[in-house]
Amino acid sequence: MDAVVYAFALAALAWVLVAGREITERHPVWRWYLTGYPSMAIRVVTTWRKVCQVNDLTVSYQPARRVLGDLVVRGEALRGVAPRLGLPRPVPGGVRVRVRLRPGQTPAPFLQAADALAHAWRAHAVRVDSPERGVVTLTASASDPLAAPHEASGQPAVLLSVVLGLLETGGVWRVDFRRVPHWLIVGATRSGKSTLLARLVAQLAPQRVALVGIDCKGGMELALFADRLTVLATTRRQAVEVLGELVNEIQRRMYLCRAAGARSIWDLEDEARPVPVVVLVDELAELYLTNGSREERAEAEQCSTYLLRLAQLGAALGVYLVIAGQRVGSDLGPGVTALRAQLGGRVCHRVNDPGTAEMALGDLHKDAVAVAQSIRTDEQGVAVTVADSGGWVRGRTYLTTPDDARKATLEHADRTPRLPLLALAKERGDRGEER
Ligand SMILES: Nc1ncnc2c1ncn2[C@@H]1O[C@H](COP(=O)(O)OP(=O)(O)OP(=O)(O)O)[C@@H](O)[C@H]1O
Ligand SMILES: [Mg+2]
Numbered sequence: 001m002d003a004v005v006y007a008f009a010l011a012a013l014a015w016v017l018v019a020g021r022e023i024t025e026r027h028p029v030w031r032w033y034l035t036g037y038p039s040m041a042i043r044v045v046t047t048w049r050k051v052c053q054v055n056d057l058t059v060s061y062q063p064a065r066r067v068l069g070d071l072v073v074r075g076e077a078l079r080g081v082a083p084r085l086g087l088p089r090p091v092p093g094g095v096r097v098r099v100r101l102r103p104g105q106t107p108a109p110f111l112q113a114a115d116a117l118a119h120a121w122r123a124h125a126v127r128v129d130s131p132e133r134g135v136v137t138l139t140a141s142a143s144d145p146l147a148a149p150h151e152a153s154g155q156p157a158v159l160l161s162v163v164l165g166l167l168e169t170g171g172v173w174r175v176d177f178r179r180v181p182h183w184l185i186v187g188a189t190r191s192g193k194s195t196l197l198a199r200l201v202a203q204l205a206p207q208r209v210a211l212v213g214i215d216c217k218g219g220m221e222l223a224l225f226a227d228r229l230t231v232l233a234t235t236r237r238q239a240v241e242v243l244g245e246l247v248n249e250i251q252r253r254m255y256l257c258r259a260a261g262a263r264s265i266w267d268l269e270d271e272a273r274p275v276p277v278v279v280l281v282d283e284l285a286e287l288y289l290t291n292g293s294r295e296e297r298a299e300a301e302q303c304s305t306y307l308l309r310l311a312q313l314g315a316a317l318g319v320y321l322v323i324a325g326q327r328v329g330s331d332l333g334p335g336v337t338a339l340r341a342q343l344g345g346r347v348c349h350r351v352n353d354p355g356t357a358e359m360a361l362g363d364l365h366k367d368a369v370a371v372a373q374s375i376r377t378d379e380q381g382v383a384v385t386v387a388d389s390g391g392w393v394r395g396r397t398y399l400t401t402p403d404d405a406r407k408a409t410l411e412h413a414d415r416t417p418r419l420p421l422l423a424l425a426k427e428r429g430d431r432g433e434e435r
Helices: 002-026 028-054 108-112 114-120 193-204 222-228 236-260 294-317 334-342 354-362 366-373 402-411 420-431
Strands: 065-068 071-074 089-091 094-100 125-132 135-141 161-167 172-176 183-186 210-215 229-233 277-282 319-325 345-348 382-386 392-397
Touching: 028 089, 028 094, 028 114, 108 114, 114 125, 114 135, 161 193, 172 392, 183 193, 183 354, 193 222, 193 277, 193 319, 193 392, 193 402, 210 222, 210 236, 222 229, 222 402, 229 236, 236 277, 236 294, 236 319, 294 319, 294 334, 334 354, 345 354, 354 366, 366 382, 366 392
Parallel strands: 183 319, 183 345, 210 229, 210 277, 277 319
Antiparallel strands: 065 071, 089 094, 094 135, 125 135, 161 172, 161 392, 345 382, 382 392
């Protein structure tokens, strides 16, 4: 009888092992829930007190001075109390835990200790957030979710909304111009700015949207997509002209809205609504830097004024800006800081100078500046961006090669809207006409 029971038990164990292996190989997410999560959760709980002590995350309410005989002794209590740890919960590829702060504690020391926590828990990284006062959430990810993002298929196409890549939270990195109309994209050379612009072009190409390119690096990057661009400016002189025409265009739209009693083009009837325009600028500095001559300075100032005007008025009138630059600082000109204030969307790739990270993120999310500066050279396409929830998040664009984007632009070249004023600018640009 016993032999039969043993045989059954062995057979059941063998079945569990084989089936378990089969399931975990087919569904890596399950593998994490079944094996990775329990061991990391145990590590989090068992190391919590020690990690807190070593990293000054404990508090002590003992008085800092004591009287010993005739002496007053000053010092910190040896063993403080660690903040209260919640139950570690599984998230795809990681563990999240809520920590209730003790009175007197702030999230700052937890941010500093993120690396130590990652080592203690053998995690790839630990992200520290403070979703509400008195609470910190720690999210430990077992591996880098942005190492090789795979594009999910079947994303619904929504006008003026594009999928750029993957967020480290596992969500989709989506840019919706109707929610956040203007964007500043910064990053050192070869950090992934133009790839992001190529992705935008490829995603917007099938939509009823006019694309305007301003690429004063001689058109090296955006000229590839010329078939789907309503107009392309490759010199600053052309840029001034195109931006001027766009300012005229928004004025025309303003009259149109006023006449119809509408507050934005989205309140107009479908047939009366002018086509939305997305203006892509590759290398902002090329518009601002001058050789000091009066003529060049006047052109740069004109560009700056027009860009500011478009940023201030464009959102309601369907003109959206995406401005990319390697180094964006107030030294480019006084207009840059004013322009940045209008560009609510931010993407900060790897940067060489702290000033640019500060310019891109410092005014919105101070704590994200250091995160942007820690992006490595081999993490091309990785960036810190503003999150829909109001904070910041790391993401990685899906790699869109110039060839992929060019194919999309050729395929949808017939959808290129012709705006009357811009067509004039394009003709002049094509003829290389000097004013
Ligand atoms: N999301 C990504 N995933 C993988 N590789 C990427 C990604 N984005 C960019 N790259 C790689 O990085 C290289 C440089 O990217 P890109 O040309 O976009 O940089 P850039 O910031 O525009 O540089 P520059 O300032 O010199 O124009 C690309 O050729 C591509 O191979
Ligand atoms: Mg580039």
